[in-house]
Each structure stands twice: as structure tokens, then as C-alpha cells.
Amino acid sequence: MDTTPDLSRRRWLRGGLGAKGPAQSLPWAVPWPQFSDGCTRCGDCLRACPEQIIVTADGGFPSIDFSRGACTFCGACATACAEPLFSPRSDSPWRQYAAFHDACLAQKGVHCRSCEDGCEPAAIRFRPRLGAVAVPELNEAACNGCGGCVAACPVGAIHMVKEEQA
Known part of the structure; x- marks a missing residue:
């Protein structure tokens, strides 16, 4: 898996070099700076998603692609992650x-x-x-x-x- 950030001119002109994080965070994911610091980009969350809506975004970080389908809030992505990057499932998945x-x-x-x-x-x-x-x-x-x-x-x-x- 390529984890190199996209430093192309097109990416820069679209709004930066990915410092804001992926377009769509995973449900229950901690805020972006904390998530990016702890995410190993292993792909376990991608493989665990039964809906197959998690994709690899800029820098190899996971992101949700709603054009592929809806999130069912099953929590498989959070369960599959070995890092402490997700809030408890009793919290709201996102706002x-x-x-x-x-x-x-x-x-x-x-x-x-x-x-x-x-x-x-x-x-x-x-x-x-x-x-x-x-x-x-x-x-x-x-x-x-x-x-x-x-x-x-x-x-x-x-x-x-x-x-x-x-």
C-alpha cells in the first residue's frame, strides 16, 4: 500500500496537502490530528467493513466513500483497529x-x-x-x-x- 502523501499541484490547488484529514472520517474516530498520529495505515478497517465503503485516501489513511453505499454503524472498523483511535460505541458515531x-x-x-x-x-x-x-x-x-x-x-x-x- 502506498502511504506517500499526494504532493501534486492538482492536490495543492484543490485545497492543500491533506493536513485537514480525509474527506470523511470513520464513525467513532477520534479527531484528525490524533487519528493521523496513531493510524498505522494497515488497512484492517478496510478489510473489516462489510459494506466495503472504506477506501484508502490521501497518505494511505482510511476514509468513507458514501458513493459506494451507506454506513450501517456495525462498528467492524473500530473493532478491527488495534490502535486506540475510536471513541466508545455508546457515543454518537459522528455529527x-x-x-x-x-x-x-x-x-x-x-x-x-x-x-x-x-x-x-x-x-x-x-x-x-x-x-x-x-x-x-x-x-x-x-x-x-x-x-x-x-x-x-x-x-x-x-x-x-x-x-x-x-
Whole structure:
């Protein structure tokens, strides 16, 4: 496994050299600086994930790729890790919620409810609108950040937004 950080000009122009950590941390993972200091990049978490949504990101660190599917919060990644890099499973796995881009088909007037179908906690609803296509509305309190809607979206118009840690 190549663990060399991506120092290319493209990576630099996209926002840096990976100092902020992977795009999507693993559930229950400790904050990034602590995670990067302790992670051996062994790949045990990748192999343990039954959903196969954990991928190798910049520098060889694990990251979740929601385009591959949703996190079921099984905890296999945390259990497989030999390092003390995960909070107890009694804690919240992460604090994030779904957000919709302008590319959303429903917002462009095309009937699509794929994200609602992919949302197991039923945090996405489509409220009927008179004379128009219903658009998705998110109940942030109900959203567990599993990424099921991201995987279900046919145009990639959904991403996860991390809540600021209080």
C-alpha cells in the first residue's frame, strides 16, 4: 500500500496537502490530528467493513466513500483497529447531516425521490407543492449521517456536512 502523501499541484490547488484529514472520517474516530498520529495505515478497517465503503485516501489513511453505499454503524472498523483511535460505541458515531446541491433533479423540476428511498432513518421527505415537483426537505435532527442518500442519488447532488463540535 502506498502511504506517500499526494504532493501534486492538482492536490495543492484543490485545497492543500491533506493536513485537514480525509474527506470523511470513520464513525467513532477520534479527531484528525490524533487519528493521523496513531493510524498505522494497515488497512484492517478496510478489510473489516462489510459494506466495503472504506477506501484508502490521501497518505494511505482510511476514509468513507458514501458513493459506494451507506454506513450501517456495525462498528467492524473500530473493532478491527488495534490502535486506540475510536471513541466508545455508546457515543454518537459522528455529527453530520446531508445537504443538497443545485444539481438535484427534483430542484430542477424532474421527478426523483431516490434520496428518500435510500434514507433509512426517514430524515428526507418530499412535501407536495402545488403546480411543481416536490423537492427534498431534510430533518437534520433525524439524519444520522449514514450516507444512504448520497449513494442513492443518481446525479451526486448530496454531500455530508459536518456539524461543528460543541
